[in-house]
Amino acid sequence: xxxxxxxxxxxxxxxxxxxxxFIGVLEPGKRWxxxxxxxxxxxxxxxxTPEFEHSRADFLLxxxxxxxxxxxxxxxxxxxxxxxxxxxxxxxxxxxxxxxxLYWKGPIEVxxxxxxxxxxxxxxxxxxxxxxxxxxxxxxxxxxxxxxxEVADTSVALLIVDGKLTKLLEPGLHVFWxxxxxxxxxxxxxxxxxxEVSGQxxxxxxxVSLRVNLTALWQAVDAVAARGALQNFVExxxxxxxFALREAIGSRTLDELLGAKGELDRxxxxxxxxxxxxxxxxxxxxxxxxxxxxxEMKEILNRVVEAEKVAQANLIKRREETAATRSLLxxxxxxxxxxxxxxxxxxxxxxxxxxxxxxxxxFGGLDGVLKDVVRIQVPVS
Numbered sequence: 217x218x219x220x221x222x223x224x225x226x227x228x229x230x231x232x233x234x235x236x237x238f239i240g241v242l243e244p245g246k247r248w249x250x251x252x253x254x255x256x257x258x259x260x261x262x263x264x265t266p267e268f269e270h271s272r273a274d275f276l277l278x279x280x281x282x283x284x285x286x287x288x289x290x291x292x293x294x295x296x297x298x299x300x301x302x303x304x305x306x307x308x309x310x311x312x313x314x315x316x317x318l319y320w321k322g323p324i325e326v327x328x329x330x331x332x333x334x335x336x337x338x339x340x341x342x343x344x345x346x347x348x349x350x351x352x353x354x355x356x357x358x359x360x361x362x363x364x365x366e367v368a369d370t371s372v373a374l375l376i377v378d379g380k381l382t383k384l385l386e387p388g389l390h391v392f393w394x395x396x397x398x399x400x401x402x403x404x405x406x407x408x409x410x411x412e413v414s415g416q417x418x419x420x421x422x423x424v425s426l427r428v429n430l431t432a433l434w435q436a437v438d439a440v441a442a443r444g445a446l447q448n449f450v451e452x453x454x455x456x457x458x459f460a461l462r463e464a465i466g467s468r469t470l471d472e473l474l475g476a477k478g479e480l481d482r483x484x485x486x487x488x489x490x491x492x493x494x495x496x497x498x499x500x501x502x503x504x505x506x507x508x509x510x511x512e513m514k515e516i517l518n519r520v521v522e523a524e525k526v527a528q529a530n531l532i533k534r535r536e537e538t539a540a541t542r543s544l545l546x547x548x549x550x551x552x553x554x555x556x557x558x559x560x561x562x563x564x565x566x567x568x569x570x571x572x573x574x575x576x577x578x579f580g581g582l583d584g585v586l587k588d589v590v591r592i593q594v595p596v597s
Contacts, residue, residue, distance in 0.1 A: 220249040222258055229287065229320060231259040238272075238280055241287050263322035266303065273318060289319040291328050298361060298395055300329040300343065307346050310357045313395055337377060337392045337399065344391035363399040365390045370407050372439050376400040384440055404439040408500055411450075413457050422469040427508040430461050430484070438496025445495045453492055457502070460487040473507065480504060 223246050224230050230242040232249075234256050242258070249256050261268065268288060270276070276284055284290065291311065293299050299311030304325050311317055313333065319326040339347060339362060348364045366389050367373045373385040378398050385401065392399045413430040420426060434453055436442055442449040464483045465473060473480060485502035492499050551557050 220256065220258075222247045222249055224260075227263050227323065229261050229263060229322070231261070233257040233259065238276060240280075240283055261320065263320045264324065266319040266322065266324045266326050268318035268320055270318075273316075277316075277318075284318070287321055289321060289326055289328075291315070291317045291319070293330065296333050296396075297330045298333060298393065300331065302327040302329065307343070307350075307354070309354060310347075310361045312361070331393070333393055333396055337394075337397060339391040339393060341389075344389060347391050348389055361393065361395055363392045363394045363401075365392070365401045367403065371403050371405050374402040374404065374439060374443055376402065381440070381443065402443065404436050404443075406436060406439075408433050408435045411454060411457065413454060413461060416458065416461060418462050418465045420465060420470050420473060421467060424470045424509075426465065426470075426473075427506075428461060428465060428504060429506040429508075430457060430502065431505045432457050432488075432502045433500035434492070435498045435500060436496065437498045441496030449495065449497060452495070453497060453499075456488045456491050457484070460484045461504075463487065477504060477507075 222230070222242065224242050224244045226244045228244065232239040232242055236257075239256075249258075277290065291299060293311055293313055293315050295314045297313055299315065299317075300307060301309035301311060303309075305327075311328070338344075347358045347362055350358045365373060365375075365385065367385050367387045369387040371387065373390070375382045375385055375390075375392070376399075377392075411432045411434060413432070416428045416430070418426055418428055432453075436449065446452045461484055464480055464487070468480070481503050484504075485499065488502065489499045551561055
């Protein structure tokens, strides 16, 4: 016979095994264990770690459930449940579906909130922030259980569950259970976007090759409609702008293009808008930024412009000469009809002459100045 003295601390519990068979649980205090036959083993457990992890846990629950229920909180989750573990009122862990977990009844109060996965996959806001901002060791459990999505205030997000578009997520923090389902999100920027359709080589109606660059402003106003109808709505907008640009330029000659750029912009915008906006995308504006001509075509146009400018200059010169001649003719007619006006013109001419003469000798006095210095013969009709 062997007598064994055992002390169990206040924060401890002990499993007692005799000949490798479970006998019971020792609570705090001092014990004398008598071993008349066989071997008695003591297995100590610290209650400050409430989780009970044991290789024979399933056996103990089956063969000694009454004893186990007295000392443990027994948590058994179904395949459609996850468990949120709270210790002393604080979130401390996440239990996976189908998990069986034992917790010692002791100084740490353990509470399990069961969550049904058949419900909405989104985690309530009161818990979502705790899971999203969790630190280790909780963070590693959270990463296996949930998907965290933060939507910026300039965007919305499309929630896709098991390949199906489920809902539109507004800006903010969203957390979803990803256990037993596949969670994906697609962010859509709600701001006005700039799109460049560059380097388009297009033939005009008169077979002139141009390189054209187009700029457009667009905005996704209905992300659900756009995603539902289009595989890639950014690429779709680009293609429709490209088609509208080619159609507008291909139906015009070079002279028509260069002479009506504003009309061309409006036609491209109207054509593209009719196809784009039916899918929840708003086309704000469209404008051709550059029209690049081949080198030889530039030289030809430069010569044409130069010739036009020379012709315009000659026309203006001829108009001015005609106007001057007409003015002289009118003046001559007035002087012919009015001798006084003729004399005033003589004196005006005399004034201009005297400004350039250093010395002037006058004979005949004032009358000679008025009558003899300048004399214009009027032809007799």
